[in-house]
Amino acid sequence: xxxxxxxxxxxxxxxxxxxxxxxxxxxxxxxxxxxxxxxxxxxxxxxxxxxxxxxxxxxxxxxxxxxxxxxxxxxxxxxxxxxxxxxxxxxxxxxxxxxxxxxxxxxxxxxxxxxxxxxxxxxxxxxxxxxxxxxxxxxxxxxxxxxxxxxxxxxxxxxxxxxxxxxxxxxxxxxxxxxxxxxxxxxxxxxxxxxxxxxxxxxxxxxxxxxxxxxxxxxxxxxxxxxxxxxxxxxxxxxxxxxxxxxxxxxxxxxxxxxxxxxxxxxxxxxxxxxxxxxxxxxxxxxxxxxxxxxxxxxxxxxxxxxxxxxxxxxxxxxxxxxxxxxxxxxxxxxxxxxxxxxxxx
Amino acid sequence: xxxxxxxxxxxxxxxxxxxxxxxxxxxxxxxxxxxxxxxxxxxxxxxxxxxxxxxxxxxxxxxxxxxxxxxxxxxxxxxxxxxxxxxxxxxxxxxxxxxxxxxxxxxxxxxxxxxxxxxxxxxxxxxxxxxxxxxxxxxxxxxxxxxxxxxxxxxxxxxxxxxxxxxxxxxxxxxxxxxxxxxxxxxxxxxxxxxxxxxxxxxxxxxxxxxxxxxxxxxxxxxxxxxxxxxxxxxxxxxxxxxxxxxxxxxxxxxxxxxxxxxxxxxxxxxxxxxxxxxxxxxxxxxxxxxxxxxxxxxxxxxxxxxxxxxxxxxxxxxxxxxxxxxxxxxxxxxxxxxxxxxxxxxxxxxxxxxxxxxxxxxxxxxxxxxxxxxxxxxxxxxxxxxxxxxxxxxxxxxxxxxxxxxxxxxxxxxxxxxxxxxxxxxxxxxxxxxxxxxxxxxxxxxx
Ligand SMILES: Cc1cc2nc3c(=O)[nH]c(=O)nc-3n(C[C@H](O)[C@H](O)[C@H](O)COP(=O)(O)O)c2cc1C
Numbered sequence: 001x002x003x004x005x006x007x008x009x010x011x012x013x014x015x016x017x018x019x020x021x022x023x024x025x026x027x028x029x030x031x032x033x034x035x036x037x038x039x040x041x042x043x044x045x046x047x048x049x050x051x052x053x054x055x056x057x058x059x060x061x062x063x064x065x066x067x068x069x070x071x072x073x074x075x076x077x078x079x080x081x082x083x084x085x086x087x088x089x090x091x092x093x094x095x096x097x098x099x100x101x102x103x104x105x106x107x108x109x110x111x112x113x114x115x116x117x118x119x120x121x122x123x124x125x126x127x128x129x130x131x132x133x134x135x136x137x138x139x140x141x142x143x144x145x146x147x148x149x150x151x152x153x154x155x156x157x158x159x160x161x162x163x164x165x166x167x168x169x170x171x172x173x174x175x176x177x178x179x180x181x182x183x184x185x186x187x188x189x190x191x192x193x194x195x196x197x198x199x200x201x202x203x204x205x206x207x208x209x210x211x212x213x214x215x216x217x218x219x220x221x222x223x224x225x226x227x228x229x230x231x232x233x234x235x236x237x238x239x240x241x242x243x244x245x246x247x248x249x250x251x252x253x254x255x256x257x258x259x260x261x262x263x264x265x266x267x268x269x270x271x272x273x274x275x276x277x278x279x280x281x282x283x284x285x286x287x288x289x290x291x292x293x294x295x296x297x298x299x300x301x302x303x304x305x306x307x308x309x310x311x312x313x314x315x316x317x318x319x320x321x322x323x324x325x326x327x328x329x330x331x332x333x334x335x336x337x338x339x340x341x342x343x344x345x346x
Numbered sequence: 347x348x349x350x351x352x353x354x355x356x357x358x359x360x361x362x363x364x365x366x367x368x369x370x371x372x373x374x375x376x377x378x379x380x381x382x383x384x385x386x387x388x389x390x391x392x393x394x395x396x397x398x399x400x401x402x403x404x405x406x407x408x409x410x411x412x413x414x415x416x417x418x419x420x421x422x423x424x425x426x427x428x429x430x431x432x433x434x435x436x437x438x439x440x441x442x443x444x445x446x447x448x449x450x451x452x453x454x455x456x457x458x459x460x461x462x463x464x465x466x467x468x469x470x471x472x473x474x475x476x477x478x479x480x481x482x483x484x485x486x487x488x489x490x491x492x493x494x495x496x497x498x499x500x501x502x503x504x505x506x507x508x509x510x511x512x513x514x515x516x517x518x519x520x521x522x523x524x525x526x527x528x529x530x531x532x533x534x535x536x537x538x539x540x541x542x543x544x545x546x547x548x549x550x551x552x553x554x555x556x557x558x559x560x561x562x563x564x565x566x567x568x569x570x571x572x573x574x575x576x577x578x579x580x581x582x583x584x585x586x587x588x589x590x591x592x593x594x595x596x597x598x599x600x601x602x603x604x605x606x607x608x609x610x611x612x613x614x615x616x617x618x619x620x621x622x623x624x625x626x627x628x629x630x631x632x633x634x635x636x637x638x639x640x641x642x643x644x645x646x647x648x649x650x651x652x653x654x655x656x657x658x659x660x661x662x663x664x665x666x667x668x669x670x671x672x673x674x675x676x677x678x679x680x681x682x683x684x685x686x687x688x689x690x691x692x693x694x695x696x697x698x699x700x701x702x703x704x705x706x707x708x709x710x711x712x713x714x715x716x717x718x719x720x721x722x723x724x725x726x727x728x729x730x731x732x733x734x735x736x737x738x739x740x741x742x743x744x745x746x747x748x749x750x751x752x753x754x755x756x757x758x759x760x761x762x763x764x765x766x767x768x769x770x771x772x773x774x775x776x777x778x779x780x781x782x783x784x785x786x787x788x789x790x791x792x793x794x
Contacts, residue, residue, distance in 0.1 A: 031475045031551065033444070057464065060549045062472035069441035070476045073392070089465060092416070092496045093435070100434035104392045104442035124464040126543030154432065163382040166643035169432075171425040174418070187495035189418060189425070193390055193432040 010330060011280050011315050012049045012254055012287025014081070014221075015302065018061075019295050036067050037074045039299055046303035047320055049328040050079025052112055052203070052289065057088065057121045065097055072105035079325030081110035081203055086143035087136055088116055088125040092186055095147035102195035107324035110201035110221070111147075113214065115140050133210040140211075142181035144202055144218035149177040151199045153189035155339045175338045198333040201325050205258065206239060216242035216253075220331055223258040223289050232257045233284035254286040254329055261302070262293040269305025276306070277315055363767050366733045367612055367740030367782060369453070370402035371411045373748045375419075378618065378714055379430045380638045380746045387748055389430050392442060394749035399443045401749075402450055405756035406770050408781040409451025409482055409559075410443065411581075411742055412436040416460055417493040419680035421647060422656060426680075428644050430748075437469050444477035451778030453482035453561060458511060459489045460497045463518040463537075464544055470558045471523060471550045479554030479777030484561040484581060487512050487569075492679040509568045511541045516560060516576050520787075522548045523557050528789060555779050556787040574600035577611060578784050581742055585615040585717045590737030612739040612782055617717035618746060621754050625720055632719045635746055636710045645706035648713060651678045652690050662706040666691075666698050726762035733768065 017039050036053070043051045055064035064082035072080060080101065084094050094111075102109035115136035116122070122130045158173035177188035206215035207225040215222040222239050226232035240250035257279065263269050276288055292298035310316035326333060372395065373379040380386060388394050399410045414436055419426040436454035443452055452473065456466060466483075474481035487508035491501025503511060518537045525548045526532045532547040562569065562577035573580045574597060584593040590613075598608045620635060622628025640648070642662035650657050653667060654675025660667065671687035684690055698708045718725045732738045745751025763769035775781060 033476045037445075057468070058546075058549065062475055062550060063469050066437060066441040066469060066472040066476060069438045070445050072442050073396070073445040088462065090460065090497055093461070096435040097438050100438040103390060103434050104395075104439060106392065120546055123543075123545040125462055126545070127462070159432065161381055166641040167427045168381055168430055169425070169427050171427045174425050184498045185495075186497075187417075191415060191418060191432070192434050 009280070009283075009286075010317070011276070011310065012256060012329060013046075013307075013316065014050045014052060014079075014256060014287070014289040015043050015048055015295075015299055016052045016054065016289065016291045017295055018052075018054045019292070031062060033067065033070045036071050039295055040068075040071045040075045040078055040080070042299050042303055044075050044078040046299075046307040047317055048078060049287070050081045050108075050110055050201075050325055052081045052110075053083065054112070055083040055114065056085060057116060057124050058118055065101055068109075069101055069104050072101070072108070075105075075108075077108070077320040077323065077328075079108050079110055079201065079328060080105050081112055081201065081325075083112040083114045085114040085116045086140040087131075088121060088127065091143045091146050091181075091184055092150070094143060095150040095190065096192050098147065098200050099151055099190065099192045099195045102197055102200045103192070107196035107326070109195070109197070110203050110325055112203040112205065113140050113144050113218070114205075133208065137208075137210040137214050139181065139183055141214040141217055142179075142184075144204075144214065146177060146179040146181065146186050148199050148202070148218070149179060149337070150186070150188055150190040151194055152336045152338055153177050154192075154194045155336050155342075156194055156198075159193065172342070173339070194336070197324050197326050198336065201329065201331070206235070206255075207258070212239065213242065215239060216248070217246050219253060220326075221254045221256060221329065223256050224285075225258045229279050229282050229284045232279065233282065236285060252331060254331070256287045256289045257285040258289040258291060260293070261290045261298055263298045263301035263305070266301065266305045269301040270309055272302070273306045273309035273313070276310065277313060280315060363730075364733045364739075365770065366729065366738075366763070366768050367614060368402075368405065368407040368769065369409045369411050369451075369614060369740070369742040370398055370405075370407055370752055371413070371616060371742050371744040372398055373430070373745055373751065374413050375415060375429055375431045375433060377429050377639045377641075377644050378744060378746055379748065380635060381430050381748075382638055382641075383747060385747055385750065387750075389748050390432055390434060392439075395434075395439055395443060396446050397749040398745075398752060399447050399450060401752045401756050403447050405752070405760040406764075406773060407450060408740070409453045409480075409778055410440075410447075411453045411484070412439060412455060413484075414455040414457065414486065415680065416457060416488070417496055417680050419678070420492075421650070421678050426647070426678075428641065428647060437473055440481070441473055441476055444473070444480065447480075449480070449773040449776065449781070451480045451482055451559065451781060452477055453484055453559070455484040455486055455563070458485050458487055458515040459503050459508065460493070460499075461515075463515050463542055464522065464546075464548075466515075467519040467522040467548070468550060470519070471548075471553045474553035474555050474558050475550065479779070481553070481555065482559035482561055482579070482778055484563055485512055485516060485572075485577070486563060490680075509564075509572045513572060513576065514539045514541045518542050518544055520557055523553065524787075524789075526551045528552050552789075555777050556789060559778050559782065559784065570597050570600060573597060573611065574606070575604050578779075578782065579612045579614055582613060582615045585617045587732060587735060587737050590615055590732060591735060594736050594738065610784065612784075614740045614742050615717075615738050616742045616744050618714075618744050619718040619725055619755060619759075620716050621720070621722055621725060621758060623721065625724065628720045628724075632716050636715070639714060639746070640706060640710045642706055645709040648709045649705055651681070652684060652687050652694070654687060660705060663704045666695050666705055666708060668695075722758040722762055726759050726766065729759075730763065730766055730768050 053064040068080040155173035204215035204219040224235040440452035489503040494501030562573040563581040620632040654672035
């Protein structure tokens with residue numbers, strides 16, 4: 001069926017590849033890349049927008065960004081969104097790693113901004129004590145800010161390869177970011193050229209109050225954990241209002257309801273399609289981020305059971321019309337702030 | 347006992363052949379890399395990394411190598427704009443390359459100064475898991491305040507402490523890698539030292555290699571001692587036969603103090619090469635490449651790096667300055683410093699006068715000449731002679747073109763090395779440690 005008769009608001013679907021920690025600890029599959037490749041390919045068969053992989057320094061399992069980098073060449077369309085924490089890490093390295101994931105995936109990278117709250121994590125680094133969520137999220141906002149500035153610090157046409165003058169780059173199009181945050185500063189520019197998407201997609205789980213302002217200020221996708229449509233709708237309205245108050249266009253923020261799912265049988269898969277359809281019709285979300293009880297089983301049921309029903313009901317696309325994660329999400333490639341500033345300057 | 351010694355095909359008279367280890371260095375961000383050539387492709391697209399890695403694997407290389415620079419270079423207070431620049435982050439690229447290669451080792455250069463052991467140990471162990479035992483870490487110790495401006499702690503580390511921190515860093519990393527015995531569960535690590543405090547559980551079971559391979563690149567006496575104490579491979583710039591032999595003997599002699607045997611540390615100089623159908627053809631190509639590498643603009647920058655002052659008014663085709671360098675110059679940032687600028691300047695001026703060379707010709711003569719220039723047969727023979735003569739255990743090949751600068755070597759030189767019996771024809775093992783003939787790290791006793 002052609003896409004055109006489906007004139008509905010697009011529905012975005014994302015899937016969490018992580019199982020509960022108990023399973024990962026026991027199962028050797030947590031360390032086998034083929035496990036993640038299989039899941040990501042399956043998600044891609046279901047034309048999902050992206051897959052997420054959580055991370056923390058206290059969680060058993062490999063580095064999430066490395067896992068999704070390993071998955072990138074084995075997939076072609078699905079977005080790849082690892083969690084990377086900002087508390088005990090270097091903002092400059094975080095920015096470079098996410099940028100690089102965008103290069104190796106040819107424009108499919110995202111980043112779930114996370115903080116490390118526990119004392120156990122603080123002790124693994126021994127540099128600072130555990131801190132309250134508010135302070136950590138304030139810093140996370142600054143890290144998201146400087147990361148985006150570093151992604152912009154090379155204008156898209158900075159590389160000129162001009163043999164006549166011997167210049168590889170036009171250095172007027174490379175910018176020091178000179179960022180001063182409350183706990184760190186970064187001089188810049190990035191050591192990596194601007195990534196294919198301009199800026200990889202920034203995802204923030206905005207369920208916790210402390211994270212909501214960061215989501216409004218910096219996220220392209222906000223996740224909201226909600227058990228009923230009313231809660232979801234309120235959270236979306238609140239996020240959109242905060243976004244507007246910060247001078248951002250609220251239509252540039254996708255709010256996805258993050259739902260735990262457990263699909264025991266194909267009936268459950270159809271039931272999920274009903275629920276998604278109902279909530280979406282109510283306009284309480286831009287889509288769903290599904291957190292499975294058993295990733296392999298639940299993703300198979302989702303792709304074979306839920307997705308065809310949604311497609312049949314004209315709620316979900318049947319193919320990827322674009323190549324990058326931003327394109328899947330209907331988000332434009334951001335203009336470069338430094339290029340814009342240079343053009344305005346006299 | 348190691349894979350370095352292959353049975354000789356010659357009768358008893360000849361000494362046993364020494365097999366060589368080969369690595370492919372992705373072209374770097376200095377003027378060795380030629381970008382003005384029509385065949386030069388992207389330094390950042392994944393396709394370029396994939397091509398070079400697949401080529402190296404086709405040549406049965408031990409590993410693929412990525413360098414690191416954590417701040418764009420500056421010259422005269424502005425970003426240096428004449429060389430290839432802009433690199434991705436190494437461990438992420440290598441994690442992706444693990445998907446498109448099977449046996450090739452994957453080596454990332456990562457600073458021990460601007461990282462923390464827990465996070466890096468975890469990232470390297472992750473790469474080792476994701477690649478089935480092919481990870482390596484090139485431990486570098488750059489600690490200048492200029493680079494520090496990109497990081498939380500700034501230029502916090504005294505240069506004198508660079509290897510003290512690196513040694514504690516690697517030791518802590520190994521403790522974390524050892525903390526999850528085979529078949530067991532994690533045992534908490536409790537490290538307290540002058541540079542780090544790390545307490546808690548590591549989140550990854552022991553990786554396929556136990557410990558990813560450790561590479562060291564740095565040339566001071568402290569650097570050599572650090573290598574002798576800790577490293578599996580040394581990446582060196584000593585790429586002539588005599589300098590190589592001297593370095594080789596020096597570093598290997600330092601091993602005994604640490605109770606290590608000579609085979610447990612591989613010495614691999616970074617080398618460049620130019621192939622031709624005849625010796626004259628190769629020489630001609632080499633000269634052309636040198637002119638591409640040293641553009642008129644680049645010649646002046648090279649001169650300014652020695653003299654430490656602005657020389658932009660000089661004609662690259664004219665004579666060298668007749669005054670002496672400024673020994674305290676801060677002109678160039680983000681580069682290895684020239685030890686004794688006055689001595690270099692004297693040498694350059696003497697050469698220029700003796701041969702009547704211009705600035706550009708002098709720079710071409712004195713910097714970055716290719717290590718191996720000749721027909722494939724001549725290059726194969728010379729490389730084998732280096733290894734036989736104990737100037738090296740192998741080589742890190744640095745092509746001058748991205749990404750197909752290694753194609754000719756793999757097509758034309760590798761078969762000759764294999765015919766001589768000095769290069770493997772198939773991988774015998776699956777891990778980088780096995781390619782390098784390195785022993786498995788001692789496993790802590792499992793419990794439970
Ligand atoms: C062959 C070679 C390659 C190197 N590559 C890098 C690199 O990629 N990134 C980096 O930060 N430093 C690099 N270094 C610098 C060294 O790690 C080290 O910090 C520096 O040489 C100072 O140590 P030293 O005094 O022992 O020489 C390299 C050094 C050598 C000799």
